[in-house]
Amino acid sequence: MAELTKGQKIQFLRTILKIRRFEEKTIQMYQIAKIWGYLHPYVGEEAIAVGACAAINKSDYIISTHRGHGHSIAKGADLNRMMAELLGKATGYCKGRGGSMHIADTELGMLGANGIVGGGIPISVGAGFSCKMEAKGRVAVCFFSDGASNNGVFHEALNMAAIFNLPVIYVCENNMYAISMSSCDSIACKDIAKRAAAYDIPGVIVDGSDPEAVYRVVTEAVELARQGKGPSLIEAKTYRFGGHHPNDPADYRDKQEAEFYKREKDPVINYKKRLLEEKVISQTEIDTMEKEIITAVEDSVKFAEESPEPSLEKFLEEVRSI
Amino acid sequence: MREIEYREAIREAVMEEMNRDPKVFLIGEDIGKYGGAFRAYKGLLDMYGPERVINTPISEATIIGSGIGAAVTGYRPVAEIMFIDFTGLAMDQIVNQAAKIRYMTGDNLRCPLVIRTQGGAGRGVAAQHSQSLEAWFYHVPGLKVVMPSTAYDVKGLLKTAIRDDNVVVFIEHKMIYLNKGPVPEEEYIIDFGVADIKREGKDVTIFAYSNMVFKALEAAKDLEQEGISCEVFDPRTLVPLDMEALLKSVKKTNRLVVVTEACERGSVASDISAKVSSQAFDSLDAPVKIVAGLNTPIPYNSILEQASIPHKADIVKAVKEVLA
Numbered sequence: 032m033a034e035l036t037k038g039q040k041i042q043f044l045r046t047i048l049k050i051r052r053f054e055e056k057t058i059q060m061y062q063i064a065k066i067w068g069y070l071h072p073y074v075g076e077e078a079i080a081v082g083a084c085a086a087i088n089k090s091d092y093i094i095s096t097h098r099g100h101g102h103s104i105a106k107g108a109d110l111n112r113m114m115a116e117l118l119g120k121a122t123g124y125c126k127g128r129g130g131s132m133h134i135a136d137t138e139l140g141m142l143g144a145n146g147i148v149g150g151g152i153p154i155s156v157g158a159g160f161s162c163k164m165e166a167k168g169r170v171a172v173c174f175f176s177d178g179a180s181n182n183g184v185f186h187e188a189l190n191m192a193a194i195f196n197l198p199v200i201y202v203c204e205n206n207m208y209a210i211s212m213s214s215c216d217s218i219a220c221k222d223i224a225k226r227a228a229a230y231d232i233p234g235v236i237v238d239g240s241d242p243e244a245v246y247r248v249v250t251e252a253v254e255l256a257r258q259g260k261g262p263s264l265i266e267a268k269t270y271r272f273g274g275h276h277p278n279d280p281a282d283y284r285d286k287q288e289a290e291f292y293k294r295e296k297d298p299v300i301n302y303k304k305r306l307l308e309e310k311v312i313s314q315t316e317i318d319t320m321e322k323e324i325i326t327a328v329e330d331s332v333k334f335a336e337e338s339p340e341p342s343l344e345k346f347l348e349e350v351r352s353i
Numbered sequence: 354m355r356e357i358e359y360r361e362a363i364r365e366a367v368m369e370e371m372n373r374d375p376k377v378f379l380i381g382e383d384i385g386k387y388g389g390a391f392r393a394y395k396g397l398l399d400m401y402g403p404e405r406v407i408n409t410p411i412s413e414a415t416i417i418g419s420g421i422g423a424a425v426t427g428y429r430p431v432a433e434i435m436f437i438d439f440t441g442l443a444m445d446q447i448v449n450q451a452a453k454i455r456y457m458t459g460d461n462l463r464c465p466l467v468i469r470t471q472g473g474a475g476r477g478v479a480a481q482h483s484q485s486l487e488a489w490f491y492h493v494p495g496l497k498v499v500m501p502s503t504a505y506d507v508k509g510l511l512k513t514a515i516r517d518d519n520v521v522v523f524i525e526h527k528m529i530y531l532n533k534g535p536v537p538e539e540e541y542i543i544d545f546g547v548a549d550i551k552r553e554g555k556d557v558t559i560f561a562y563s564n565m566v567f568k569a570l571e572a573a574k575d576l577e578q579e580g581i582s583c584e585v586f587d588p589r590t591l592v593p594l595d596m597e598a599l600l601k602s603v604k605k606t607n608r609l610v611v612v613t614e615a616c617e618r619g620s621v622a623s624d625i626s627a628k629v630s631s632q633a634f635d636s637l638d639a640p641v642k643i644v645a646g647l648n649t650p651i652p653y654n655s656i657l658e659q660a661s662i663p664h665k666a667d668i669v670k671a672v673k674e675v676l677a
């Protein structure tokens with residue numbers, strides 16, 4: 032595998048920061064009730080989406096989850112349209128109909144966040160069939176977390192993807208919790224990657240706080256998929272830095288555990304540090320980058336706030352006509 | 354009388370039944386330390402331990418299936434599906450297994466299973482977390498369907514559900530968990546199939562259940578100012594349905610408005626309307642009017658979300674139409 036270029040590394044950092052600042056903003060907006068409903072921040076897990084999406088092309092597909100903002104951003108989503116969706120505006124990705132849990136975009140190959148845990152996993156099989164039938168070398172990356180891997184659909188989908196040799200890369204973001212349920216209590220084996228053995232497909236564990244490591248393993252899996260060698264299961268070990276949602280104090284988990292991950296496994300801190308050490312980027316360049324990102328996030332809020340609400344009249348008309 | 358929250362009433366019902374019968378246990382997602390998504394089970398893990406408060410992985414089909422398995426072998430599980438929307442994942446176990454097991458085995462296998470869940474819109478949680486799907490269960494022979502509106506009702510009905518030897522789908526509404534209402538300290542149960550007149554009136558009967566009872570009561574209050582007397586009829590259990598009481602009410606008022614948050618096509622409301630129209634045709638002075646949710650997945654945008662479900666004004670309008 033070719034070494035990552037300086038430019039790629041800088042892009043990784045940029046996208047990690049973009050997701051982090053966007054998520055922090057959405058939490059603030061949630062706390063002042065400008066965003067409502069359910070919001071599941073991706074804080075702490077950014078490196079997975081960044082590494083995985085860097086390993087595929089724009090024309091490839093991703094399938095996302097309720098914790099999906101990071102996947103969309105890493106696939107190239109426009110912050111303005113994302114923020115507009117979170118504010119329920121007509122200019123949002125789903126015209127304000129979907130909100131946080133349903134962002135999707137065909138142009139981006141983003142086949143949807145999902146309010147149903149595990150809901151996207153069977154859909155990935157269909158995307159895989161489509162990629163295979165079309166025979167243009169397209170692949171699909173299906174994201175889900177530990178909790179979703181306990182639903183029956185996980186078994187059905189991985190088995191089918193395996194028997195039909197579909198070009199799907201299953202990326203399990205094991206952030207150790209499904210709401211309050213610890214993955215140690217909910218999963219019969221220690222590593223979700225081990226379950227790959229049941230489908231006779233590769234099962235790989237990777238440090239989900241390291242975008243380069245994720246990039247490497249996903250790249251390998253994508254190569255197999257493009258060569259017609261079928262699906263892979265990648266387990267990215269990660270941690271949900273906050274509660275399940277902004278109002279969840281997460282008092283069911285050990286404070287020290289959370290502190291440990293925030294201190295040792297923060298992709299923002301660690302990757303900045305690494306790129307500085309490798310002299311890929313200077314502190315001033317990071318500062319400039321941060322500023323640009325903060326401006327972009329602020330602009331997205333402005334865009335969203337100035338955007339119109341969806342038209343009630345049009346909605347009522349549409350509803351009556353079906 | 355003391356007033357307690359709807360969710361506290363649920364907790365009391367469960368505790369009383371668990372204390373009364375060691376065979377009762379709870380199973381579902383995030384019901385342990387977390388106390389359930391709406392905190393109705395707060396503290397129960399500490400009180401009853403992990404063998405009677407079983408916290409599960411996200412495995413809806415098997416939550417219900419294990420409820421069935423335990424029920425047919427002598428236990429009384431209360432299995433929770435966090436949102437009614439997720440019953441989709443457990444539909445085989447509910448419809449093909451639970452609903453039929455007693456009948457098709459010639460009464461060999463009794464299945465005293467309660468499926469506790471909640472539905473409804475109003476929290477901005479969009480299309481996959483806001484549905485009103487009671488008609489799915491109402492339609493299937495072999496399931497009882499309970500939809501309590503008040504703290505008093507939820508307590509008495511949940512106790513009955515747990516004691517019932519059949520499968521009960523117990524549907525709460527996400528907007529009413531914090532509503533307070535009078536609940537006696539003394540023990541009581543409420544029989545299934547017994548409606549409650551939440552407000553007496555003589556000009557028109559408003560049939561409403563779950564959260565819609567409150568909207569109907571608000572409408573009735575407004576209409577009273579205009580000299581219109583509404584009877585608010587809360588069936589409390591949809592299966593079995595207290596048809597006798599409903600016909601009695603309609604025979605008194607001669608007019609019926611049926612309110613549901615679900616969309617009208619294939620709804621409980623259209624079934625009620627059809628039943629009353631055929632069974633009390635001679636008593637009706639106007640066609641039955643249905644006030645229902647719109648034919649749409651529930652949108653995230655709050656203006657559209659609110660437009661998708663019935664409000665007081667819609668009920669007021671319908672009442673005036675049947676009186677016109």
Ligand SMILES: Cc1ncc(C[n+]2csc(CCOP(=O)(O)OP(=O)(O)O)c2C)c(N)n1
Nearest residue numbers: 098146147148176177178179208209210439
């Ligand atoms: C089928 C289904 N069951 C339950 C839920 C409620 N719920 C929403 S998120 C969640 C936890 C998901 O855990 P996991 O898959 O690990 O994802 P994470 O939140 O960690 O990203 C649950 C139980 C749901 N949305 N869908």
Ligand SMILES: [Mg+2]
Nearest residue numbers: 176177208209
């Ligand atoms: Mg998780």
